Structures are given as structure tokens and as C-alpha cells.
Amino acid sequence: MLRPITRNLVLMLGLLAGSGGVRAATTHAYFTLHHLGKGIWAAIDKPGSHAGSNSGFIIGDKAVLVVDSFEDPAAAKALLKVIHSKTHLPVRYLVNTHYHLDHVAGNGVYRKAGAVILAQRNVRTWERTENLKFFGSKITPAQKKMVQSFVLPEVVYRHGIELYLGHRKVVVRVLPGHTGGDSIVVVPDANVVFTGDLFWNHTLPNLIDANTAAQIHTNTVFLHDYPSATFVPGHGEVGHAANVRAFRGYLENLRQTIKNAQGKGEQGKKLVQDVLRQIKARYGEWNYFGYFASKNITQTVAELAGKKHLPEASP
Ligand SMILES: [Zn+2]
Numbered sequence: 613m614l615r616p617i618t619r620n621l622v623l624m625l626g627l628l629a630g631s632g633g634v635r636a637a638t639t640h641a642y643f644t645l646h647h648l649g650k651g652i653w654a655a656i657d658k659p660g661s662h663a664g665s666n667s668g669f670i671i672g673d674k675a676v677l678v679v680d681s682f683e684d685p686a687a688a689k690a691l692l693k694v695i696h697s698k699t700h701l702p703v704r705y706l707v708n709t710h711y712h713l714d715h716v717a718g719n720g721v722y723r724k725a726g727a728v729i730l731a732q733r734n735v736r737t738w739e740r741t742e743n744l745k746f747f748g749s750k751i752t753p754a755q756k757k758m759v760q761s762f763v764l765p766e767v768v769y770r771h772g773i774e775l776y777l778g779h780r781k782v783v784v785r786v787l788p789g790h791t792g793g794d795s796i797v798v799v800p801d802a803n804v805v806f807t808g809d810l811f812w813n814h815t816l817p818n819l820i821d822a823n824t825a826a827q828i829h830t831n832t833v834f835l836h837d838y839p840s841a842t843f844v845p846g847h848g849e850v851g852h853a854a855n856v857r858a859f860r861g862y863l864e865n866l867r868q869t870i871k872n873a874q875g876k877g878e879q880g881k882k883l884v885q886d887v888l889r890q891i892k893a894r895y896g897e898w899n900y901f902g903y904f905a906s907k908n909i910t911q912t913v914a915e916l917a918g919k920k921h922l923p924e925a926s927p
Pocket of ligand 1: 710712790809818846
């Protein structure tokens with residue numbers, strides 16, 4: 613049902629092949645599965661598959677936790693099948709890293725499987741409302757109904773939560789930058805961090821709701837707190853510190869290039885063209901450059917001017 617509806621969204625929010633070190637990988641219809649450590653798997657979106665974003669799961673000795681649920685419930689069903697093939701333990705938790713539809717559309721699949729869905733409190737507030745904007749003014753009744761039927765998290769937190777899958781501890785931590793309601797999922801005993809869309813590997817980010825200054829700082833926190841971790845980004849391949857540094861560098865470069873152009877008196881179309889030319893020289897090979905580069909510039913210009921509209925946080 614989602615396929616025709618989400619085709620454009622795959623183009624808008626999805627993923628093309630990225631770079632980064634990976635270990636044993638197996639290819640499935642919607643994703644490539646990477647084994648990151650004992651009982652930890654990343655499901656990396658396969659280009660053109662409608663998965664739309666990355667996901668993954670963590671197996672403890674009593675239960676399983678899943679990170680994000682893709683853009684298409686069929687992809688979530690495919691991952692659930694993989695989980696069942698690896699363990700008979702129950703899928704007890706699903707953490708939504710943020711509200712964007714390419715990370716939550718498959719929530720219903722996990723709810724049906726008995727999982728409790730958790731997220732930062734703003735995710736529950738925004739999931740059925742803010743996601744409407746991705747369809748633009750020509751949203752169809754079917755698309756509207758789909759967004760308004762998304763399954764919401766039933767456990768919400770402000771700053772984070774710690775979960776135990778038996779003996780195995782999973783730390784869910786809230787950090788700012790991508791939407792204003794972003795969580796990362798950390799597995800301390802395996803040194804693995806699922807970053808959601810706070811980190812995009814070799815891929816231009818969607819900055820529609822972003823605070824780039826905060827996102828830069830958050831990536832510095834990643835490097836400081838988890839210097840040798842394996843990072844599973846929201847989009848792009850599994851990465852490490854060098855990839856996080858490169859992504860932070862992109863955001864810094866974007867902001868600085870805009871400020872330099874403004875320093876020369878440039879604005880409007882001329883500024884966009886000039887900045888685009890300069891960032892293309894360094895980042896033109898990154899995934900989604902063609903789709904997101906101009907948007908990244910105009911949205912960051914608005915942010916720097918204090919004129920960017922951001923979703924309103926829960927009171
Ligand atoms: Zn996102």
C-alpha cells in the first residue's frame with residue numbers, strides 16, 4: 613500500500629550507496645545486513661528498495677531491541693523475519709530515533725509483534741502532524757490518512773532512558789541537531805552507536821528541521837564520548853570516527869561558506885549559486901548532493917538569520 617505513496621519520499625529522504633568500513637554483510641531485498649558485534653546487526657537501506665533509511669537490532673539474553681522501522685512496513689516485516697531467524701527471544705522494544713516518516717512508517721509491524729515503542733516526547737507530538745509537510749501542498753487524501761495512522765510511541769522520555777535486554781544494557785540518549793527530538797542508541801558492551809539522522813555517512817543530510825550549530829556540537833560529542841565506536845548512521849554505510857569527522861566538516865564548511873559569501877555582500881540566488889559551486893568541489897560526490905545541496909544552503913541561510921521555522925516542542 614505504501615509503495616506508490618512513498619516512491620517520491622524514497623527519492624527525497626532515502627539513501628544511495630555510501631562509504632565506510634563494514635564487516636560480514638548479507639544482502640536482502642530491502643537492506644544489507646551487517647554484523648557489528650555479538651547480537652548486533654545494522655540493516656543498511658538498499659538503494660531503490662523503499663526501505664528509505666537504516667535500521668538495526670540488538671539481541672540481549674532476554675529480549676531484542678530494534679532501532680527505527682523504515683519508510684515501508686514491508687521492509688520492517690522483512691527485518692522482523694530476519695530477527696526471528698536469529699533468535700527466539702521476544703522483540704520487546706522499538707526505539708524511534710526521531711519522527712521523520714522514513715524512520716517510523718513501519719512502527720505498526722513491531723507493535724503487532726508485541727514491542728513497546730519508545731521515543732523522545734516530541735516524536736509522539738510530531739509523528740502524525742509534522743510528517744504531512746513532506747508531501748507538500750498536493751498531498752492526497754490517502755497520503756494524509758497514512759501519516760495520520762502512523763503508530764505512535766507509547767513510552768516517551770525527555771532526556772533519555774536505559775533499557776536492559778537481560779544483562780545487556782542499552783543506553784538511549786537525547787542529543788540536539790536534526791529535529792529537536794533526536795535519540796541515539798548506544799550499546800556500551802559492544803561499542804556500537806546508532807545515531808539516527810544526527811550523523812549521515814558520506815551523504816548530504818536533510819536539514820529541514822535542523823539546527824546545524826547543535827548538530828555540529830552533537831557530532832563533536834560523538835567523537836569525544838565514543839572515539840573508537842562503530843557508528844550506524846540514519847543514512848549511508850556503517851562508519852567510524854573519520855566518517856563522523858567528515859560529516860561534521862561538511863556542516864562546518866556549509867555554514868562558513870555561506871558566511872563568507874554574505875561577507876562579500878552576496879544574497880539570494882547569487883549566494884546560493886556561489887556557495888553551491890564551492891561545496892560541490894568538496895562534496896559533489898556525496899550521496900544526495902543533487903537533491904539536498906541547494907536546500908541545505910537556503911535552509912542554513914534562514915537558520916543563520918534566525919528565520920528558520922522549526923517544529924514546536926511539546927510543552
Ligand atoms: Zn530524519
